[in-house]
Amino acid sequence: MPKVTEETRRPRVGVVGGGQLARMMCESASQWGLDLSVLAAAQDDAAVAGAPDVVVGAPHDHDLVRAWATGCDVITFDHELVDLDFFAEIEASGVVVAPSPRALKFATSKAFQRTQMADAGIPVPKFLVLASYDRDAVDAFVAAAPHGVVVKADRGGYDGRGVLTPSTNAEVHDAVRDMLVAGAVVLEERVQLLQEIAGLLVRGRRGDQVAYPLVTTVQRDGMCVEVTYPTRLDPDLLEEAQDVVRRVGDQVDAVGVLAVELFVTPDGVLLNEVATRPHNSGHWTIEGCTTSQFENHLRAVAGLPLGGTAALFPNATMVNVVGSATPGSLVDALAVPGAHIHDYGKAWRPGRKLGHVTVVGTGPDVRVRAWEGAEALGTSATKESS
Numbered sequence: 612m613p614k615v616t617e618e619t620r621r622p623r624v625g626v627v628g629g630g631q632l633a634r635m636m637c638e639s640a641s642q643w644g645l646d647l648s649v650l651a652a653a654q655d656d657a658a659v660a661g662a663p664d665v666v667v668g669a670p671h672d673h674d675l676v677r678a679w680a681t682g683c684d685v686i687t688f689d690h691e692l693v694d695l696d697f698f699a700e701i702e703a704s705g706v707v708v709a710p711s712p713r714a715l716k717f718a719t720s721k722a723f724q725r726t727q728m729a730d731a732g733i734p735v736p737k738f739l740v741l742a743s744y745d746r747d748a749v750d751a752f753v754a755a756a757p758h759g760v761v762v763k764a765d766r767g768g769y770d771g772r773g774v775l776t777p778s779t780n781a782e783v784h785d786a787v788r789d790m791l792v793a794g795a796v797v798l799e800e801r802v803q804l805l806q807e808i809a810g811l812l813v814r815g816r817r818g819d820q821v822a823y824p825l826v827t828t829v830q831r832d833g834m835c836v837e838v839t840y841p842t843r844l845d846p847d848l849l850e851e852a853q854d855v856v857r858r859v860g861d862q863v864d865a866v867g868v869l870a871v872e873l874f875v876t877p878d879g880v881l882l883n884e885v886a887t888r889p890h891n892s893g894h895w896t897i898e899g900c901t902t903s904q905f906e907n908h909l910r911a912v913a914g915l916p917l918g919g920t921a922a923l924f925p926n927a928t929m930v931n932v933v934g935s936a937t938p939g940s941l942v943d944a945l946a947v948p949g950a951h952i953h954d955y956g957k958a959w960r961p962g963r964k965l966g967h968v969t970v971v972g973t974g975p976d977v978r979v980r981a982w983e984g985a986e987a988l989g990t991s992a993t994k995e996s997s
């Protein structure tokens with residue numbers, strides 16, 4: 612038996628949350644035997660079946676999490692719906708928390724993110740943070756927003772939950788009042804979207820950093836349905852977008868994957884939001900890039916060297932499988948040439964993200980086949996002509 616030294620010992624990584632991101636981290640970790648432990652909320656969470664070690668419990672069960680964390684070298688996250696003060700306490704106890712609670716705050720609070728980024732000179736849509744109802748301030752903001760407004764919950768929203776696009780003035784006031792019951796609200800100008808794009812950065816524990824190529828994302832009802840590489844951006848806008856991603860990365864300074872979602876508007880590139888974890892816009896990297904986002908996230912948080920991020924093919928498309936009324940056919944999906952099928956092992960439920968299909972290769976047929984695969988599996992979303 613080789614002697615176990617600090618060099619040969621695999622760090623033990625604890626993942627808070629047992630969703631599909633943790634599942635894909637486990638799939639990636641199994642390739643080189645990284646020691647992973649998943650803190651899953653329930654026994655039927657997506658990551659449980661393939662995780663080397665599972666503890667079932669809630670992230671807010673402080674005694675349980677404290678005991679679990681002492682057995683880990685580093686703690687990372689499958690989602691950001693956690694108590695940042697508590698994880699700051701875990702960090703202070705000597706366990707590495709990556710991303711740090713300070714960086715996580717950019718992803719957990721839309722008000723904090725917008726305020727910090729605007730102060731740092733990063734282009735964001737015009738916004739107003741409301742801690743309490745102010746009729747005159749809402750009226751003034753709406754009057755200055757030519758394309759309408761979007762009302763967002765400061766915390767707790769994802770996949771379009773917590774984002775409302777009211778059409779009349781009365782609806783705006785109702786939406787603001789309703790949302791304020793749960794906490795602060797961000798009122799935002801509705802911008803004209805030419806395209807939504809996303810960039811992923813990965814930062815190591817020593818500040819080393821790599822960036823993935825930008826992708827175009829398509830949203831329906833606030834939920835991502837399609838991701839395509841490469842983006843359809845002219846070189847000037849591409850450079851502008853890459854620059855915004857870099858500047859956002861410097862502000863957040865998160866160890867691990869940082870996803871930066873951007874709006875391309877007639878007035879240039881604006882930041883939408885950030886996620887301090889592997890992200891739906893990066894699932895295509897599993898087949899499409901030298902190193903997947905999941906492997907690079909684990910490398911980063913474990914303090915290991917980062918892997919290359921180059922695209923391996925001229926084209927790649929990932930289409931999410933979002934539950935429709937009834938499941939489709941795995942046999943039909945497998946019959947689509949080149950379709951890489953990822954099933955998260957979740958119970959079928961309309962509106963739920965259940966898996967995704969990626970096709971890589973050359974030419975427009977790549978996108979067509981990715982949609983064929985997802986439609987065969989029964990996705991509820993429909994392909995938009997390009």
Ligand code: ADP
Pocket residue numbers: 736761763768769770771772773774799800801802803804807830833834872883884
């Ligand atoms: P979530 O946190 O639920 O992902 P986002 O803030 O990313 O919510 O909003 C979801 C989607 O709503 C965006 O991808 C975009 O399509 C649309 N959206 C959000 N903010 C604006 C805005 N200011 N102007 C226009 N569309 C917006």
